[in-house]
Amino acid sequence: MFDRLSPVLLDSSTWIRQPAHTVWLKARGEDLLLFSRKGKVEGGFTGLDLKGNLPEGAKAEGTITARCAHAYAAAALKGIPGSTAFSQHALDALRGPLHDTQHGGWIHYADNPNERKQAYLHAFVALAASSTKVLGLPGASELLESAIKCIETHFWSEEEGVMRESFAADWSDEEDYRGANSNMHSTEAFLALADVTGDTKWLHRALRIVTRFVHELAASQGFAMPEHFDRNWTLLKDYHRDQPTHDLRPYGMTPGHFVEWSHLTLKLEASLLRHGLDAPGWLLHDAQALFETGIRTGWNADGKPGLLYTVDWDHKPHVTARIHWAQAEALTAAILLYKRTGNPHYEHWYRTIWDYIDTTLVDRTYGSWLNEVTPEGAPSETIYKGKADLYHAYQSTLAPLTPAAPSLITALRATQGDT
Numbered sequence: 001m002f003d004r005l006s007p008v009l010l011d012s013s014t015w016i017r018q019p020a021h022t023v024w025l026k027a028r029g030e031d032l033l034l035f036s037r038k039g040k041v042e043g044g045f046t047g048l049d050l051k052g053n054l055p056e057g058a059k060a061e062g063t064i065t066a067r068c069a070h071a072y073a074a075a076a077l078k079g080i081p082g083s084t085a086f087s088q089h090a091l092d093a094l095r096g097p098l099h100d101t102q103h104g105g106w107i108h109y110a111d112n113p114n115e116r117k118q119a120y121l122h123a124f125v126a127l128a129a130s131s132t133k134v135l136g137l138p139g140a141s142e143l144l145e146s147a148i149k150c151i152e153t154h155f156w157s158e159e160e161g162v163m164r165e166s167f168a169a170d171w172s173d174e175e176d177y178r179g180a181n182s183n184m185h186s187t188e189a190f191l192a193l194a195d196v197t198g199d200t201k202w203l204h205r206a207l208r209i210v211t212r213f214v215h216e217l218a219a220s221q222g223f224a225m226p227e228h229f230d231r232n233w234t235l236l237k238d239y240h241r242d243q244p245t246h247d248l249r250p251y252g253m254t255p256g257h258f259v260e261w262s263h264l265t266l267k268l269e270a271s272l273l274r275h276g277l278d279a280p281g282w283l284l285h286d287a288q289a290l291f292e293t294g295i296r297t298g299w300n301a302d303g304k305p306g307l308l309y310t311v312d313w314d315h316k317p318h319v320t321a322r323i324h325w326a327q328a329e330a331l332t333a334a335i336l337l338y339k340r341t342g343n344p345h346y347e348h349w350y351r352t353i354w355d356y357i358d359t360t361l362v363d364r365t366y367g368s369w370l371n372e373v374t375p376e377g378a379p380s381e382t383i384y385k386g387k388a389d390l391y392h393a394y395q396s397t398l399a400p401l402t403p404a405a406p407s408l409i410t411a412l413r414a415t416q417g418d419t
Contacts, residue, residue, distance in 0.1 A: 002274040002405040003339045014347050015354075016335065016400045028362075029397035033075050035368040036068065036390040037086060043110055044068075044093035049386045050379060052366045062098045062108040062121050065090045067391035069128035070409070073135040074398060077412040084135065091132045094125060095139050103170050105150050117171065119155050119163045119182035120248065123189045126151060130192035131409040148193070155186075161208030178229040180217075181248060183209050184257065187264050188407075191271050195410040200275055206268050207280075214265055214286050223289035224253050224297065224315060225261055237313060244310065244319050245383045252310040252318045255298025256326025259307075262290035263333040263399075266340055270405035284340065291333050295349065298326070304375035305356050309383060321380055324369045324388040327357050328396035335400045350400075369393050 044060025
């Protein structure tokens with residue numbers, strides 16, 4: 001495992017050195033796991049409404065299913081009873097109804113085989129395959145092989161060093177778009193693939209993605225991450241101006257992604273070093289700069305706590321709803337930066353963000369976290385419907401107790417039996 005600073009070298013007052021905080025994190029994670037079980041349906045997993053019930057006409061959805069395969073694999077490695085069966089259910093769905101048997105690849109809904117093939121979904125399938133492989137589930141090796149083949153054949157652009165965005169169902173009609181979001185989650189998947197397969201080409205690919213998006217594109221915007229480009233890498237500043245609350249590709253820039261890229265950049269640095277590879281010195285600098293820009297432009301930018309959804313090109317608030325995943329990614333970045341540097345500034349933010357989540361997002365009436373709230377903290381559904389799925393929130397309860405490298409599932413396997 002690899003962290004520059006062992007927690008025992010950090011100040012004794014830090015939360016992650018307090019036994020009570022460790023117990024609290026584990027309890028919050030188990031609450032999330034139990035709530036998410038209600039999303040299990042035939043053919044995978046689906047989202048739940050604000051009261052934790054299945055919405056009318058609920059059906060399995062590809063991204064949520066892949067995320068549940070990953071999250072429940074992590075829970076199984078931690079010894080949470082029942083988790084193996086839930087991870088297996090998700091894995092079986094990815095190998096069954098959510099897999100396109102005619103053209104290959106994966107689809108969001110089994111009853112819509114003609115939808116476009118998205119890099120975003122395929123990154124999560126690769127992550128799910130890696131995680132279930134580590135857990136040793138039946139069928140995981142086959143899923144992993146299929147996911148890697150799909151990325152190699154269709155999505156990875158060796159010339160550009162990034163992921164292509166999407167194709168028609170039959171892999172024709174490549175979209176004239178390059179996006180930061182799908183490449184961000186592909187970076188996470190590639191770190192896992194490197195650990196599970198032992199092939200460091202995935203780390204080199206992750207570094208190429210991070211070099212382009214973080215060290216070049218974000219740096220050019222004051223370490224705010226521009227999201228939308230055409231295939232010639234022309235920045236599309238007006239992209240989705242008419243859809244400011246789009247759930248995956250909103251207009252402007254997303255501070256939650258600045259901080260998410262921040263901790264992925266740290267994880268890449270740790271992974272490169274752990275594998276005996278050169279890690280560029282700018283990785284730490286850029287991770288810190290992304291975090292600071294995310295907090296400066298997104299937190300309390302409109303006079304209210306919490307990280308808001310989007311900012312415009314002048315870094316001013318645009319869509320001010322608070323979404324759960326942005327807070328989860330911000331605290332993950334904060335604690336990894338603290339463990340990397342020992343700077344108490346980051347532990348301050350770790351505490352501040354958890355305080356906000358606990359008092360505003362954790363739903364102690366119906367369970368889980370609210371997916372989205374107004375700046376005043378009232379539940380809302382302008383961007384996301386229903387409750388948050390398991391992925392972001394559950395990982396935020398694990399990140400404080402696991403190292404930056406190896407990747408999450410591999411680290412959990414290595415620390416089985418630790419307290």
